[in-house]
Structure formats: C-alpha cells, structure tokens
Amino acid sequence: MIPGKQPFQGHTRKLALAFDVGNRYSKVSYCILDPGEIPTIHGVTRYPAQEHLGGDDKIPSIIYYDQQHVVRAVGTEALQQHIIDQAKDENWTKLEWRKIRIYLHAGYLSSSFIKGNDIPPLPRGLSAIQVLSDFMKYLFKCARKYIVESHASGSSVWRSLENQVEFVLTHPNRWEGRQQQRIRRAAVLAGLVPVGEDGQSRLHLLTEGEANLHFCVTTSDAFSTTPVVYLDEPEEPNNHPGYQGIAVIDAGSATVDINVYSLTFSPSVSVEEIAPAECLLRGSICVTRRAKRFLKSKLTNSRYGTPEIVEHMTEQFDKSIKFRFRSAEDPQYIKFGTVRDRDPDYDIRSGQLKIPGNEVAEFFEPSVEAIANVFKTQQGRSALPIKHAFLIGEFAASDFLFMGLQRHPAFMGVTLSRPWNHVRAASYGAILFHLNHLVATRVAKFTYGVTCSPRYLPSRADHLARKHTTYCDATGHLRVPGSFRSILAKGTRVLEQQEFFYELTQRDKTPSGCSQISIKVRAYRGKYTVPGWLDEDPGSFTELCTIHADMSKVTSLLPQRRSKTGETYYSIHFKVILLFGVTELKAQLSWLENGVEKRSPASISYGD
16 A cells, blocks of 8 residues: 555554755655544645745754854744845854754765865864754754644644654665764754653654655556556566566755656555666756856956846856756846846847857756766666656656657657656655555665685685785684675665675684674775775775674683684674664674574664
C-alpha cells in the first residue's frame, strides 16, 4: 500500500515533524498520528512577517546575529526593511544557510565551484552547528505555534503530543556520517530532543533524494499500477516483471542530484536504488553566475557597469527572469533604474536593460546539457529502461530548464514531469518516509573498508616490496602494515537490513589492552574497484569513522598465550558488523563464547 493512505499502525498517538533546511528556503511538514486512523500530512503555512494573508509554506534560510551572538531575526523577518536598516546600524551578522552548510559539508565539492569569497567567515565563537541549532529552534517554535492556532483545541492537542514528537531531518545526498552526527548535536542543542539514547531514537535522518523519491512515488499519477516491463534475466530482483525504472532529478540552487530506482506496486509498493547517485554542480546559482559574467562584460565601458549596479541587475535577474524565461525567441528586460536611465548603445532604455533571448538561453544551456548527459549515463547503468523522470527542487521552477530537458534526445521516450508543489517535496516526502520506508535496496556510493596488517609472506611480491615497513607483533610474527580490506565495494546493491562484516584479531600483552576496541573505517573514492594497499592510491582514502566497543567483560576471561619468543600475550577474535542499507551507518561487534555467537552494540564517532 502507498504510505499515507493506510491507517497508522502504532499504539500511541504521536506527532511527526519534518524539517527541510534548504539552501535558500526552509520548510516544515507535520502529521498527527492516531492509531487506526489514516494520517493527513500538513505543511506549516504561516510564519512571522509574511505579508500575504494566506501565508506561505516556506521561509528564507537566513538568520541575523548581533555582536553578542544573540539571534535577532530569522526567515521572512530578516527581509523586513527596518531589520535590514537596524542590522546595518548595529553591525549585525547576516548568515545564509546556502553558504553556512559548506562548513558542515564533507569537503568534496569542487574548488572551482566554491570560491574563497563565497564562504563568509563565521564570527569568532559561533559555529555552524550553533547556527543550524538556532534555525531548527526557530522552525520548531513556528511549527508549535501553527499547530496550536490551526487545530481545534490546539493547546490541549500540543500538550498531549509535545513529549511524543518524532523528528525527520533531511540533508543533502552527499552528506555522510560526520555531517549526520553534527545534525544530531544541533538538534539536541536546539532542545528538540533530550540528551541520551532515548532522545536520539526520536531523530530520523534522511537524504533529500530519498525524501523526494517518497514524495514523487506517492503523489504522482504517472505510474501504471500494473507495469508491463519484461527483461531477460529474472534472477535479479530488480529485473522481475512488474518493475519500472524511474529517475528523480533534484535540481536545487547549488547542485543537481540524479537518483535512479526500480519501482513495483505488487504485492506492495517497493523501491530499489539501482545505480549510485550522481551529483552535479549545475544548480540554478550557476545560471545566475553566468548572467552576472555576461552583465559585467557587456557593461564594462558603460557608466552602468559599476559593481553596485551589476550586482543589483544580477539580483533582479535572479528574482524574476531566471524562472519565468521560456524561449530563446523572447527578449528579456532587467529593470534596475528609473525612466531617466538610458544608454541605447548598451540596450538600456527607461531604466531597463534588454537582453536577447538567445543570449539568456546560453546561461541555461550548460546546465541542461550536463543534466541530460548524466541522465543518459544513468540510463546506461540501469538494468531497467527508465520511463519516468521527475524534476523537482528550486531549479525545477524554471520553464526553460524543464522544456529544454523534455526536448533533449537523452529524454526521448521518457515521461518527464514536475509534481505539484515540487519545491516542498523534501519535507512532505520525509513524513511519508517516516510512515513507511519504500526503499528496500540502496547502492554503495564508494568502497568501505578497514586497514590491517597481514602476516608477512616473502613469497608475495606486494609483501616483499613493503618489507621495510614490517614490524613484529605480540606473537613474534612479522606483519605488513597498510593493507586495505574491503567490507563493501562501490556499486554493490545493499538490502536495508543486510549485514557486512570483517573478521579481526586484537592482541596485547595484557587483557586490558584487548578490552577497548577501536576500528577505523575508511572510504575509498578512487579509480580502483578495490585497492589492496593504502599506498597504491593514497589521495583517494579518507577516514570515515571510528567504531568503539567495550569488550572488558569478554577479555577478563581470555586465556594466556605464549609467543614464539616465550613472551605472554592475549588475543581476542571478533567480527565488525556494519549495516549500510539504512539511512545512517550502524555497527555491532560479535564473537564466539563456547561456540555460541554473542553480540554487543558499538558506538560510531566521526572525529569531531
């Protein structure tokens, strides 16, 4: 059954709140979950300082701090003229989330895309985690006020739910465990949940890509519920008859994420990721940057070519023309001045700059081509023909982008659509994810593994080449450090509860030396499928996380052993078990006691 269209199966009444803190705008969706009732998803559509009566379901991702780091204005409030004037007079700091989130990013964005002046320095003593925390605190405050004011007996409704709130927080597709950990810290700092495991269990993190997928699958009528896709190799689950190939193209302000899935409606709705997600630095901000370069070049020798006027023209282009532009045949006009502003040599009349439509089209075409080329590549990787594609996100509001992709040969035979209210897809889809996880299989984005030190074997050429690095372990044997052992290779399809493990042995001269297990998990993002050694492609390895476990209850019973040299030592053999198929990495340790497997939870840290 489709999530959101069947009764809630829980035993207690709850409130699900989804926060989508976006590059330029942020949104909140919520759902009151009553046992046995079909849930209804709502959006928070009223925020402070919104002028129009009906409100809006989003606010700008902007926050002002004074010099003491006190929050002075957030969202739409920050756009009020008196706030802007006061901020200037009192030297407040304006922070935009599209820039601040770079501080939380893993650092894989191209340096050619991010320039030094794109990233404003944070005021001393103010961290990106604090900024995110303050913004989430504001969203929570607005959501609470909206629910209280919008529902009958809203105050009593809130009192009955305030300790039963489940939070679903979306984040960019490329964010990993380190960023997820920071989001969790920010949520605790914001007071969304208390410190400890019980509080953390009420936080659910989800990529924007999967949130968008849930939105598209649930709200679209583009699918047939009795698909007729038949391929030749029925052994693979995603090749079974009845599956359809779909793509979700999330075109945001900075990046465009393209995810490819297989979908079936029988016997129930089920989705599998069938290719690693692709991320392009070709969002709508690239169009604005090309427009700005054009304006600077065109007006270089004009009195209207000052940095201030060019910046103002760029802002006007960004606010209006970028999204309403449809055809290369239609000239566009940037209004920037008064009727007295005139310079026919530069196509300026009555305070407006005229730009031929074909030149405006050139601002968009690199993004159109890049998206189409990656989509074509994803089609080639997919075992299923992709018949449906959904264009969502801020950039999806561009008619030129949408029609340009529709006409492109890469989308021939593909139904490309823009779902209703696609800009709020992530927050709405996050609630749907909470109601029912559709994705049963994900694809590893890179290779995960651990480093180890195998016993030195002079008969192996790779060991012989590294003989100068060998050392003698507690047993008296030579070992070669720096070997990489893969746990999960890039491109592997992973079921949600599928376990991957690697066997390790820890040795020490004392039992206590074996009791504290710390295993570093590394990510490999290079050219080899599975490299054998760290020094083969050293620049492509990053330390992903460290898994910690306390094995003191086990190591106190370890037998004493003797090395080749007669020295005593202790050793413990165990498995590191990892679950990659869920939205966050999970870890356990297992070992044998009298032939019976025992398990222990393991914590994961990311070096913050």
